Amino acid sequence: MAPHILAPTPAGLYCPAGDFHIDPTRAVPRALITHGHSDHARAGHGAVLATRETLAIMALRYGEAFCAERQVAAYGERIRVGGVDVAFHPAGHVLGSAQICVADARQRIVVSGDYKRQRDPTCPAFEPISCDVFITEATFALPVFRHPDTSHEVEKLLSSCRIFPDRAHLLGAYSLGKAQRMMALIREAGWDRPIYIHGAMEKITDYYASEGVDFGEIVKVSASDRARLAGEIVLCPPSAIQDVWSRKFPDPVAAFASGWMRVRARARQRGVELPLIVSDHADWDDLCATILETRCGEVWVTHGEADALAHWASTIGLPARPLHLVGYGDEEEAGVEAPSA
Amino acid sequence: MNRFAELLDRIAFEPGRNGKLRLLADYFRHTDDPDRGWALAAMTGALVFRHAKPGVIRALIAERTDPVLFAMSYDYVGDLSETVALLWPHSSAAIGHNAPPPPTLSEVVEILHETPKAALPQALAALLDQLDETGRWALLKLITGALRIGVSARLAKTALASLGDDIAPNAIEEIWPGLEPPYLDLFAWVEGRADRPRILDPAPFRAAMLAHAIEETNFAALDPRDFAAEWKWDGIRVQAVVGRDVDGRRVARLYSRTGEDISPAFPDLIESICAGSFGEAAIDGELLIVREGRVESFGTLQQRLNRKKVDAKLVAEFPAHVRAYDLLSEDGEDLRPLTFAQRRRKLERFIQSRAPDRFDLSPIVPFDTWDQLAAYRRDPASAGALDEAGAIEGLMLKRLDSIYVPGRPTGPWWKWKRDPFTVDAVLMYAQRGHGKRSSFYSDYTFGVWREGAEGEELVPVGKAYFGFTDAELKQLDKWVRDHTTNRFGPVREVEANRKTGLVLEVAFEGVQRSARHKSGVAMRFPRVSRIRWDKPARDADRLEAVEALVGERK
Ligand SMILES: [Zn+2]
Ligand SMILES: [Zn+2]
Numbered sequence: 001m002a003p004h005i006l007a008p009t010p011a012g013l014y015c016p017a018g019d020f021h022i023d024p025t026r027a028v029p030r031a032l033i034t035h036g037h038s039d040h041a042r043a044g045h046g047a048v049l050a051t052r053e054t055l056a057i058m059a060l061r062y063g064e065a066f067c068a069e070r071q072v073a074a075y076g077e078r079i080r081v082g083g084v085d086v087a088f089h090p091a092g093h094v095l096g097s098a099q100i101c102v103a104d105a106r107q108r109i110v111v112s113g114d115y116k117r118q119r120d121p122t123c124p125a126f127e128p129i130s131c132d133v134f135i136t137e138a139t140f141a142l143p144v145f146r147h148p149d150t151s152h153e154v155e156k157l158l159s160s161c162r163i164f165p166d167r168a169h170l171l172g173a174y175s176l177g178k179a180q181r182m183m184a185l186i187r188e189a190g191w192d193r194p195i196y197i198h199g200a201m202e203k204i205t206d207y208y209a210s211e212g213v214d215f216g217e218i219v220k221v222s223a224s225d226r227a228r229l230a231g232e233i234v235l236c237p238p239s240a241i242q243d244v245w246s247r248k249f250p251d252p253v254a255a256f257a258s259g260w261m262r263v264r265a266r267a268r269q270r271g272v273e274l275p276l277i278v279s280d281h282a283d284w285d286d287l288c289a290t291i292l293e294t295r296c297g298e299v300w301v302t303h304g305e306a307d308a309l310a311h312w313a314s315t316i317g318l319p320a321r322p323l324h325l326v327g328y329g330d331e332e333e334a335g336v337e338a339p340s341a
Numbered sequence: 342m343n344r345f346a347e348l349l350d351r352i353a354f355e356p357g358r359n360g361k362l363r364l365l366a367d368y369f370r371h372t373d374d375p376d377r378g379w380a381l382a383a384m385t386g387a388l389v390f391r392h393a394k395p396g397v398i399r400a401l402i403a404e405r406t407d408p409v410l411f412a413m414s415y416d417y418v419g420d421l422s423e424t425v426a427l428l429w430p431h432s433s434a435a436i437g438h439n440a441p442p443p444p445t446l447s448e449v450v451e452i453l454h455e456t457p458k459a460a461l462p463q464a465l466a467a468l469l470d471q472l473d474e475t476g477r478w479a480l481l482k483l484i485t486g487a488l489r490i491g492v493s494a495r496l497a498k499t500a501l502a503s504l505g506d507d508i509a510p511n512a513i514e515e516i517w518p519g520l521e522p523p524y525l526d527l528f529a530w531v532e533g534r535a536d537r538p539r540i541l542d543p544a545p546f547r548a549a550m551l552a553h554a555i556e557e558t559n560f561a562a563l564d565p566r567d568f569a570a571e572w573k574w575d576g577i578r579v580q581a582v583v584g585r586d587v588d589g590r591r592v593a594r595l596y597s598r599t600g601e602d603i604s605p606a607f608p609d610l611i612e613s614i615c616a617g618s619f620g621e622a623a624i625d626g627e628l629l630i631v632r633e634g635r636v637e638s639f640g641t642l643q644q645r646l647n648r649k650k651v652d653a654k655l656v657a658e659f660p661a662h663v664r665a666y667d668l669l670s671e672d673g674e675d676l677r678p679l680t681f682a683q684r685r686r687k688l689e690r691f692i693q694s695r696a697p698d699r700f701d702l703s704p705i706v707p708f709d710t711w712d713q714l715a716a717y718r719r720d721p722a723s724a725g726a727l728d729e730a731g732a733i734e735g736l737m738l739k740r741l742d743s744i745y746v747p748g749r750p751t752g753p754w755w756k757w758k759r760d761p762f763t764v765d766a767v768l769m770y771a772q773r774g775h776g777k778r779s780s781f782y783s784d785y786t787f788g789v790w791r792e793g794a795e796g797e798e799l800v801p802v803g804k805a806y807f808g809f810t811d812a813e814l815k816q817l818d819k820w821v822r823d824h825t826t827n828r829f830g831p832v833r834e835v836e837a838n839r840k841t842g843l844v845l846e847v848a849f850e851g852v853q854r855s856a857r858h859k860s861g862v863a864m865r866f867p868r869v870s871r872i873r874w875d876k877p878a879r880d881a882d883r884l885e886a887v888e889a890l891v892g893e894r895k
Pocket of ligand 2: 039113114137328331
């Protein structure tokens, strides 16, 4: 069998025919970036090819000089890179997130990046792309992870605000993507009071708004405000909930929006009082369904719970290969929160 | 059921009492009858489901999931009910707009009550098909008897009282024993739609008055002249009640401290209060076994309690006896509003003139100073307890002016227990805890040294799962993880030998002989009193030291 057009290397997935890496974990001459989360999008590459939104987010996080040369990939556009064609397709993960399809005459491989299938009012929906090899993430690849309807989770938050009008509701959410999605969902549920945000989220949220996402009134929390925010919703990076920053709020309720909140012990370990199961990653059912939809002949798993997904693939006769790529965290855990975000 | 499950889920994460109260009140306010009544029953322990063994649940999930994926999931989640709740496949019947609404709590209760044992797995599967993840979790917890809600019955009743105008929680306690789920009359009264439900039970339980443990620092503020002292007997707290029903027939009951009717287990006592002069009265006292005028140890009482079948032989061998602390009602008069001193006079007269042989008076221990009382506590025999000192757990201090109120008020009554025994033991196994502790190894089996066939060996003598702080729990958990030698499901075996091992100082109330334990002894109420990071495992105590304490009581 001919070698594949993509291969795992210590720096990440590499395409010899096009001489580029996808989401490299160290600086490389040419990088294709799926989305702006810091473990996938790093500074210091030579040339970067990504969606317009991802490039803008990287510039916000790392400064305009984050790479030597940048090129915009529009969704669906076919771009020749060396001996292969590449195309970016929506991944539904965060604003600008893409799957990357790499093809030559013999073979088509789709790298999913991080993705989800649940509705997200802040970014275009995932599109399944048929391919020979589907390289998928597997953050929530255990059958216990099935994300409930987001409206149900948001309702938990709003009903808690009704029962505890004298307590501030601090909602921990990752600064890029999750926070903006939560704000949009809270608005959809009819919350018409201002939504307060931690300073660390301001830049990214402003960027989303400039891209046409309507959040209603957003107020950055100032130090003096905190004691007066009883009954309000305040979004902050997950790590801020346990921070001294949170202590000034009136009897705060610690909420956290993450797929990990599905498992009670995980929520307890973090001291969460109001777990909201909202994830920007595909859950188990969606991972399995997506793999089938791509009609791939082979599935590779980049990071996450690769073993369970590989076992499932084997039960339906689909060859599966865990790549165990290192360097990809999972932004739903506060531990890997980029300090600059 | 989904709604109730969400309440339970939310409450389990809410650390504050006040927060829990408001969540409960909100649920009661926004949930219809009879669902909220069944919820109240579940939270007060008045709702007893037919229990399903974990094996039934494992079998159900095995029919529906891949065994490898189940094993990976269970290992990750660490809790059977939660794993099954999350893994349970979405049934086609529950999806889509034409799906029937999920079952209410009342429907679940009805189905589980009416399903014969053989059909239980099927009925359970049908319910699980219709509930969401949280609903399934709560149902599985309920039916395996593993529901730890983090809500006391008292808290649930307090929340209910807050729905009404000026209804004290104690007003609910008063009528509680006469009420039945789903408590329609109770909710109607609290919401001002009906009169207070009438207590129809002629021999009702009266919620017991309990005491806080006294601390050294409390004494400075207390005047010995305000208090009476009596022994705290080591039996089980009971209430013996006789009343007359509408037909004039005598109704006699024996209740446990929590209001459980335990009359069937004590026909000898019931017979004695039915006959003769007892009349209509309610006595609060301690159930003990008395042979030849002498109180036997708690271990002897336990032999009677453990026996399922109560026959003439058992009754003759272990004669039950009540040592009276208090008189709560007499000839239809409620004595609880009287002071302790007034009730005590009435009790003394009652025991002297009207009580059967099986009743006697818990004596008052006269004292002038706290130091004098402290000496009696150390050595009850010196204060006249003589050969019954072994059945004494400590002292009770009761304010002479205290009226009898249900619950555990701070101030009027104190308990002053004797110091526990301690032993230095070696940690042998650790098991993952439940609820908040499910990610921690928090249940510890410990052992002491004895001479074995191949030299010194450790033999397990007990299990403890409290007594340490949260910070110590983290340290213990880490030690367990770093020193694991073997795993059996949720249990880890840890390094425990002459060279390496963790010594725990274990406090306990007493030791009994036990054929069921490998060591031949069983501890009462063991808990970790100190972690001896400093002590080498080989210097831990030996089995002989524990055996020497058999029969001794603290
Ligand atoms: Zn991501
Ligand atoms: Zn990722």
